[in-house]
């Protein structure tokens with residue numbers, strides 16, 4: 029049981045119903061301070077709706093939540109200055125330059141000294157690689173540049189919590205890599221990062237913790253390593269007599285044994301792979317290849333939902 | 342925050358275009374009267390027949406001509422866009438998580454809208470004065486009561502009239518601001534606000550609903566002409582300003598109630 033101060037985000041029964049249909053259904057988020065939390069789910073699973081509620085843009089149909097240990101939405105004016113966010117893509121004034129946009133947002137609220145504004149904006153623009161384009165009108169920005177400006181806006185002051193909703197949407201591979209590095213750098217600096225994504229690989233590469241969303245429900249929430257460990261690993265082998273091999277493996281206690289061409293695979297269910305190898309060889313089966321499969325987040329996701337990842341909620 | 346808001350709004354090309362139109366109308370009017378000789382005494386809208394007599398009347402004629410349509414149209418565009426425009430661009434969500442504060446943001450929007458009302462009426466009068474002084478005589482001014490006042494006195498009164506006209510738009514501005522909090526589609530908010538002007542104007546002309554007239558926000562819009570009498574008649578002007586204050590209180594409160602509770606989806 030962790031105390032409230034150990035959690036950067038904490039929700040209880042958080043629910044949002046849109047015209048009779050729950051978009052977010054009683055979720056219990058626990059995001060540890062200092063973690064990089066991947067909020068994973070296919071499109072339409074309720075990630076953005078959850079983030080909007082966390083930031084006080086939508087009022088929940090039911091439930092309560094805390095940010096940085098403070099009860100929301102009551103503490104919004106004192107808490108949100110410490111929270112940087114990117115919600116459902118960037119949004120700025122098209123007739124103003126990137127720099128003018130940052131100036132406007134920086135000055136439209138409490139707690140940002142105008143003396144340091146210029147330096148802070150320069151610094152934020154440099155961090156996201158937009159220095160050269162700062163004087164261009166926002167309407168001339170590409171999607172990737174817009175996303176970067178949104179990140180710059182979230183980084184104008186040091187934050188304790190960053191909420192990033194699909195931050196790499198619309199970015200090229202180079203930009204994606206840069207964002208990933210930026211997130212790592214921020215996390216190393218002690219910022220808690222809550223990162224929503226529909227991309228398994230993105231979460232797998234940067235996150236320490238994962239919450240899996242599916243049709244408005246939070247199906248699992250663990251450290252990434254625990255989640256991967258909990259998903260049953262599989263054995264895959266390429267053999268000369270697949271049918272016989274399948275019988276041997278089933279006899280050893282592997283479950284869900286499948287044959288596809290010369291390939292045989294099955295859930296290891298605790299059976300050591302070495303034992304499988306020896307049993308196959310002793311049964312006179314020629315083994316060309318045998319690997320215990322690296323469990324991916326996708327496997328874990330399929331195991332949790334019983335569905336492929338592309339299914340929209 | 343109000344200053345930043347004002348800078349953002351007035352830096353926008355669309356807003357400047359609205360102001361250019363408001364400058365162009367009295368200037369165009371002045372040239373038309375100059376070239377065509379203008380309508381004879383007693384014909385056309387109030388003051389238009391006198392526009393060529395004195396630069397002060399050119400300015401006042403400019404107000405009379407822009408008051409029923411151009412000024413309210415520009416106010417409706419600005420008011421309708423105030424909150425709905427931010428919602429449709431998505432900037433509303435970023436202002437709220439900044440956090441600008443919902444009530445404070447609305448107050449800033451209202452303040453800049455009020456400023457725009459004043460600026461709109463002021464640019465009409467200034468442009469009219471300039472064009473009138475260049476094209477027509479600028480000596481002592483004959484008031485509507487037949488007396489004569491010094492030219493500078495006349496200039497002062499036309500500036501005063503622009504302040505009254507600007508303040509006469511506050512009620513409309515408050516309604517537009519309220520409508521703007523109801524939707525994420527700025528064009529819809531603008532259209533509804535313009536619709537309110539038209540409906541009020543029509544009702545104002547229907548004698549069967551005369552009991553309503555004192556409550557219509559357009560009812561005293563022409564009261565500023567009383568400032569060109571000698572002495573100035575303030576009765577209708579005060580009634581107008583009081584009525585506008587009432588509209589601001591009612592619709593300002595409604596806008597606030599909506600703003601602090603609304604779900605921000607856009």
Ligand SMILES: Nc1ncnc2c1ncn2[C@@H]1O[C@H](COP(=O)(O)OP(=O)(O)O)[C@@H](O)[C@H]1O
Nearest residue numbers: 046051070071072073074075076077078341606
């Ligand atoms: N304003 C709204 N009105 C009705 N339904 C909505 C609204 N916003 C989102 N939804 C629905 O809620 C579900 C979750 O949406 P969202 O939170 O945007 O998902 P994600 O961000 O995970 O892609 C979707 O089925 C979507 O259609």
Ligand SMILES: [Mg+2]
Nearest residue numbers: 075076077116
């Ligand atoms: Mg989303």
